[in-house]
Amino acid sequence: MSLKNTGIQMKDKALLFINGDAPESFPDLEIYNMIACTDGAFHYLKKLNFPLNTLDFISGDFDSHSGSDENVYHEKFIHTPDQNRTDFHKALEIILEKGIKNVDVFGGSGGEQDHFLGNLTVAFGFKDQLNIQFFDEFSEYYFIPKSFSIGGVKHKIVSLYPFPLAERITTKGLKWNLENLNANMTTDMLTRNLAVEDKVSIEYLNGNLLFFVGKKR
Structure with a gap:
């Protein structure tokens, strides 16, 4: 897939809407250099009166789009008909091709x-x-590196999810801290912990961890 004729410039942070639950509110669009959506998400953005002129591209197979959409937004359409990959996957490929490393995703859940x-x-x-970060009504969540810390989280719910396993997990700043714990997604529940300090630190040796932090204190 080539974007040479799309007119999209090199960017460094993208906002991407995909076809899950529509967000209750939108983030500050000024912090993004690229804004995009899949064709499924395009429908709820229209209903929510999102400023569609800010979209850099709309990707998908467009089976559900009307002729009026084609006429108004055809220059923003990137046709991605491959049924072996999801629309989310194909949108990330487009973003990656443009050299972007940071992507905030709404509508993932x-x-x-x-x-x-x-x-x-x-x-x-x-x-x-x-660096993909998901946002929904309840939390933000993303895969974290082997050594990770986050501030401003005191009294927020924190959950860890091994994907599918993580070894020797150690945490600081949680009500129930972990010490060199080996965890597997099929046997271990590391959800619904509580940040008791403003800063939470997490380290693990091998595997992968998905980190969730609640929006509410």
Whole structure:
């Protein structure tokens, strides 16, 4: 897939809407250099009166789009008909091709839960190439490196999810801290912990961890 004729310039941070639950509110668009959506998400953006003129591209197979959409937004359309990959996967490929490393994703959860699990799997496949951060009504979540810390989280719910396993997990700043714990997604529940300090630190030796932090204190 080539974007040579799309007119999209090199960017460094992208906002991407995909076809899960529509966000209750939108982030500050000024902090993004690229804004995009899949064709499924385009429908809820229209209903929510999102400023569609800010979109850099809309990707998908466009089977559900009307002729009026084609006429108004055709210059923003990138046709990605490959049925062997999800629309989320194909949108990330476009973003990566443009040299972007940071992607904030809205609409990754909710709706049909097989889509949610699929989105996590897609993000896992890109985790060494992109910094992908998901946002929904309840939390933000993303894969974290072997040594990680985050501030401003006191009294927020924190969950860890081995994907599919993580070895020798050690945490600081949580109500129930972990010490050199080996965890597997099929046997270990590391969810619904509580940050008791403003800064939480997490380290682990091998594997992969998905980190969730609640929005509410």
